[in-house]
Amino acid sequence: MxxxxxxxxxxxxxxxxxxxxxxTSPTATPVDVNSxxxxxxxxxxxxxxxxxTSSGTVSVTLTTTTPAGVSLGLGIGIPRSNGSCALSAGVxxxxxxxxxxxxxxxxxxxxAKVYDPGTVTGPTTFTILISRP
Numbered sequence: 001m002x003x004x005x006x007x008x009x010x011x012x013x014x015x016x017x018x019x020x021x022x023x024t025s026p027t028a029t030p031v032d033v034n035s036x037x038x039x040x041x042x043x044x045x046x047x048x049x050x051x052x053t054s055s056g057t058v059s060v061t062l063t064t065t066t067p068a069g070v071s072l073g074l075g076i077g078i079p080r081s082n083g084s085c086a087l088s089a090g091v092x093x094x095x096x097x098x099x100x101x102x103x104x105x106x107x108x109x110x111x112a113k114v115y116d117p118g119t120v121t122g123p124t125t126f127t128i129l130i131s132r133p
Contacts, residue, residue, distance in 0.1 A: 036112065037127040040072070045115035047085035048130065055106045056133030059099035062114070066125040073115040074100055074128070078108075085111035092117045099131065 038046040052058065062074050075090030090113075093100040112130050 031131050031133060034130045034132075035127060036130065037125065038114070039123050039125050040114060040116055040120060041123055042120045043116055044120075045073075045085075045113055046126075047079070047111045047113040048128075049079045049085075049109060049111045050130055050132060051109050052105055052107050052132055054133050056104070057102055057131075058105050058110065058133075059102035059131045060112045061097075061099045061129040061131070062093055062095045062126060063097070063129055064125075064127045065095045067122075069094055070124050071117065071119045072124070072126060073113075073117040075113045075115070076101060076103055076105075077111050077113060079111040085113040087113060092119075095126075 034048075034050065036048040040046050058076055060074055060076055062072060065072060071092055071094050073090055073092050075085070075087035077085045077087035077089075080086050089101060089103055091101050112128060114126050114128060116124075
Protein backbone atom coordinates (compact mmCIF):
# COMPACT_ATOMS: atom_id res chain seq x y z
CA MET A 1 0.00 0.00 0.00
CA UNK A 2 2.82 2.41 0.89
CA UNK A 3 4.56 1.69 -2.45
CA UNK A 4 1.35 2.54 -4.35
CA UNK A 5 0.89 5.77 -2.35
CA UNK A 6 4.54 6.73 -2.99
CA UNK A 7 4.09 6.16 -6.73
CA UNK A 8 0.98 8.35 -6.78
CA UNK A 9 2.81 11.14 -4.91
CA UNK A 10 5.78 10.88 -7.30
CA UNK A 11 3.52 11.19 -10.39
CA UNK A 12 1.74 14.13 -8.78
CA UNK A 13 5.05 15.89 -8.12
CA UNK A 14 6.11 15.42 -11.75
CA UNK A 15 2.81 16.78 -13.03
CA UNK A 16 3.14 19.91 -10.89
CA UNK A 17 6.75 20.43 -12.00
CA UNK A 18 5.76 20.13 -15.67
CA UNK A 19 2.98 22.67 -15.28
CA UNK A 20 5.54 25.26 -14.16
CA UNK A 21 8.03 24.48 -16.94
CA UNK A 22 8.52 27.07 -19.66
CA UNK A 23 9.38 25.78 -23.11
CA THR A 24 11.10 28.22 -25.42
CA SER A 25 12.05 27.85 -29.05
CA PRO A 26 15.60 28.55 -30.12
CA THR A 27 16.14 32.08 -31.30
CA ALA A 28 16.92 32.60 -34.97
CA THR A 29 20.18 34.18 -36.04
CA PRO A 30 19.55 37.88 -36.64
CA VAL A 31 19.67 38.81 -40.31
CA ASP A 32 21.04 42.09 -41.61
CA VAL A 33 19.57 43.14 -44.96
CA ASN A 34 21.27 45.83 -47.06
CA SER A 35 20.03 47.36 -50.29
CA UNK A 36 22.33 48.35 -53.15
CA UNK A 37 21.23 50.18 -56.30
CA UNK A 38 23.30 51.21 -59.29
CA UNK A 39 23.42 51.31 -63.09
CA UNK A 40 25.30 49.01 -65.44
CA UNK A 41 25.92 49.48 -69.16
CA UNK A 42 26.58 46.85 -71.83
CA UNK A 43 29.69 44.87 -70.88
CA UNK A 44 30.00 46.39 -67.40
CA UNK A 45 29.47 45.36 -63.78
CA UNK A 46 28.88 46.84 -60.33
CA UNK A 47 29.67 45.34 -56.95
CA UNK A 48 29.27 46.01 -53.25
CA UNK A 49 31.52 44.70 -50.45
CA UNK A 50 30.07 43.48 -47.15
CA UNK A 51 31.47 41.93 -43.99
CA UNK A 52 30.25 38.81 -42.22
CA THR A 53 31.04 39.00 -38.51
CA SER A 54 29.79 35.44 -37.97
CA SER A 55 29.34 32.42 -40.21
CA GLY A 56 25.97 31.72 -41.79
CA THR A 57 23.96 31.91 -44.97
CA VAL A 58 24.39 34.85 -47.34
CA SER A 59 21.73 35.43 -49.97
CA VAL A 60 21.34 37.99 -52.72
CA THR A 61 18.07 38.99 -54.36
CA LEU A 62 17.82 40.99 -57.58
CA THR A 63 14.60 42.86 -56.74
CA THR A 64 14.19 45.33 -59.62
CA THR A 65 15.60 46.30 -62.99
CA THR A 66 14.78 49.22 -65.25
CA PRO A 67 13.96 48.41 -67.95
CA ALA A 68 11.93 45.57 -66.43
CA GLY A 69 12.60 41.96 -67.43
CA VAL A 70 16.32 42.35 -68.21
CA SER A 71 18.30 39.21 -67.37
CA LEU A 72 21.45 40.06 -65.40
CA GLY A 73 24.36 38.15 -63.92
CA LEU A 74 24.29 38.01 -60.11
CA GLY A 75 27.00 36.58 -57.89
CA ILE A 76 28.74 36.37 -54.52
CA GLY A 77 32.50 36.41 -54.24
CA ILE A 78 35.68 37.76 -52.68
CA PRO A 79 36.79 41.38 -53.23
CA ARG A 80 40.15 41.82 -54.93
CA SER A 81 42.70 44.50 -54.10
CA ASN A 82 42.00 46.22 -57.45
CA GLY A 83 38.33 46.78 -56.48
CA SER A 84 36.85 43.99 -58.58
CA CYS A 85 34.79 41.09 -57.24
CA ALA A 86 36.08 37.54 -57.95
CA LEU A 87 32.93 35.40 -57.99
CA SER A 88 32.65 32.16 -56.03
CA ALA A 89 29.13 31.51 -57.35
CA GLY A 90 26.93 33.20 -59.94
CA VAL A 91 23.63 32.91 -61.80
CA UNK A 92 21.87 34.63 -64.67
CA UNK A 93 18.44 35.81 -63.55
CA UNK A 94 15.61 38.32 -63.84
CA UNK A 95 14.33 40.35 -60.89
CA UNK A 96 12.13 38.53 -58.41
CA UNK A 97 10.87 38.43 -54.85
CA UNK A 98 13.06 35.67 -53.42
CA UNK A 99 16.81 35.11 -53.32
CA UNK A 100 18.26 33.93 -56.61
CA UNK A 101 21.58 32.92 -55.03
CA UNK A 102 22.59 31.84 -51.51
CA UNK A 103 25.57 30.14 -49.93
CA UNK A 104 27.06 29.30 -46.54
CA UNK A 105 30.05 31.43 -45.62
CA UNK A 106 32.52 31.93 -42.78
CA UNK A 107 33.17 35.29 -41.12
CA UNK A 108 35.14 37.39 -43.66
CA UNK A 109 34.73 40.12 -46.29
CA UNK A 110 32.68 39.25 -49.38
CA UNK A 111 31.14 41.06 -52.35
CA ALA A 112 27.92 40.89 -54.33
CA LYS A 113 28.24 41.58 -58.05
CA VAL A 114 25.73 42.44 -60.76
CA TYR A 115 27.06 42.14 -64.30
CA ASP A 116 26.05 42.08 -67.96
CA PRO A 117 25.99 38.47 -69.16
CA GLY A 118 25.53 39.73 -72.73
CA THR A 119 21.87 40.73 -72.43
CA VAL A 120 22.17 44.45 -71.56
CA THR A 121 21.51 46.74 -74.53
CA GLY A 122 21.57 50.11 -72.74
CA PRO A 123 21.88 51.66 -69.28
CA THR A 124 20.13 49.33 -66.80
CA THR A 125 19.25 50.34 -63.26
CA PHE A 126 19.02 47.57 -60.67
CA THR A 127 18.46 47.03 -56.95
CA ILE A 128 19.69 44.04 -54.97
CA LEU A 129 19.15 42.98 -51.36
CA ILE A 130 22.05 41.35 -49.51
CA SER A 131 20.93 39.26 -46.53
CA ARG A 132 23.56 38.08 -44.05
CA PRO A 133 23.93 36.98 -40.44
